[in-house]
Amino acid sequence: MRRRLLKRLMAVAVGALFVASAASTQLAGQRGAGGQTGAPAAPAARGGRGGGGMPQGGRGPIKVMVVTKGHNYEREPFFQMWDSWGSDITWSHVEHPAADAMLSPKYSKLFDVYAFFDLGGPGVGSRAGQPPPTNIPAGSFKTANNRFYPPPSEQFKTEFPKLLREGKGFVFLHHASAAWLHTWPEYSEVVGGACDWYAPNRVRGIDHPNHGYFGMTPQFISFVDKSHPITKGLGDGFYVTDEAYACHWFEDSVQPLARTDFQPADPTKNLNPKVKYSNLAAWVKVAENSPVFFTQVGHGATAWAVPAYRQFVGNAIKWAASPEALAWAKANPKRIFNSSN
């Protein structure tokens, strides 16, 4: 018990030190030196190089579109994690609403893998007792606590299923599980679960209170499938201090890869009692003809700094791009969208 506590303490301390060091790296970057071949040799603005001479954005063979927006995050440490995979990937940052337009077969030659750390269709609301927000997007879904969630564009709704049917790699991280919950339930089926921490919500016809989030939670993430290409050779799992969730995961629709030892004190605060709390922390699945990976881990710099986490997600990106994963998905298609597009 004491040993475990000490391990957790170490995980938290390492995380804290990393965040502090990332912050100072950013400052150093503003004074820092170094240059890029063929670029102006100015003394400033060199923050956030990929490390090891890697250019920002990497230069590896797998082309990845990294999608964000809708949820604030620590930007530079996040980008540095992507740069750290730069010998395997070349990544491009494309935020909403540009990402929505790109998620179409029309542009699919540009990318092999689509990676999401976004919260598509985020709600706007006001605090209790305050007047409703003035910036309500058109066509929004209104929740019981007066939050308003915009729907995806018609073009996105039409094109995204076609892209999934084409067969591409999809990687969803952490709060990407909260995208489009109220306005596009099929999207949650693509990911394999759904969250909304700010409003009562309905998932698969079951009404939930606000889902749960538990910041900076020391956890052990156990690999429950050690033979999968994503986990192979990574041991039993890893310690991490990260935000944990109590969300509605679709245990019956996914192939588990990892579970957390975190247990919420009272799951009924966040989940309808009809749904048992799931400690799933990562899975793979198929959406239409595409391989999908999701992990709940990865809120912030304390998780992104853990070498095992980087290996785990780095493997997931490589797996999602691999001919084996694409062939597996095509051999095990999962129809989600009714449209015949």
Add this chain to the structure above:
Amino acid sequence: MRMISRKLVWFAVALAIGVGSASLLGQGQWGSGPIKVAVITKGHNFDRDGFFNFWDSLGQDITWTHLQHPAALEFFDPAIADTFDVYAFYDAPGRTATPGPDGKPTYEQPNASAKKNLIPFLQKGKGLVFFHHSPAAWNHTWPEYSEMIGMACDWGNEVTFKGKTYPNSGAQGGVKQHISVVNKTHPITQGLGDGFDIVDETYLCPVDEKAKGLIPLLRTDFEPIDKNFPGRYAGGWRYPGVGSTLAGWVRTAEKSPLVYLQNGHDAVAWKNPAFQTLMRNAIKWAASQEARDWAAKNPSRLRKSSSN
């Protein structure tokens, strides 16, 4: 011992949350203003946090979206171009030389669709704001693109601009300059008075000062001659004559209003209140009906790409 360990855990948690939160201070990533801006990068490293914090600081007027190559050029497709009101370019792709079959360098090409889509895109009347190193984009593979901006740079390779070849461009970081306003009536220079002081990287690149319809807005007091780029000069680099002191202009590209601002290398410039005013004005003007009407009345014809 157990008690002490628990206290230590909570101390570490509090420390981590405190430090983590500090980097999230300055809430409002992406802004919430009415002007939809695509901020385009790739091809040149930059201080990402400082840059994005700068765009957040304009968030009352704009909602911005980071958009990198190769996705960025796809937005020249008129079918999706209206996703944004203004396209702001801080990119510099197309400079990586690899030896071709004949031993001559070959450079990265823009997306196949981009050359075909550019003129129809510009004819829609979109706001374009180019700044700092963006005239280095596609110089070797798309000369008409450099001509559209009115300037071409490459600090590692020779530059071809309007059919003439120039040596590698000059760049000098951390230069204290005074930027003079030379057009005090234009909406972009409002609030800047006679000019402003700034410490910023400056360039020596070919500029088409006499381009038809180009309206000068700003000039630097830095003298752009090769001796004033001491690092390069000491290494034997030479550049003929005196370069342009133009530091900002507007012109039209087909029916689109186009701005170029030479400033804006790094956080020193981005934190300069005058530069913030300048960029805010430039974005607001490029998005305005007034600018679009002006461009529609004063269209310029872009030379068709030879590979169209």
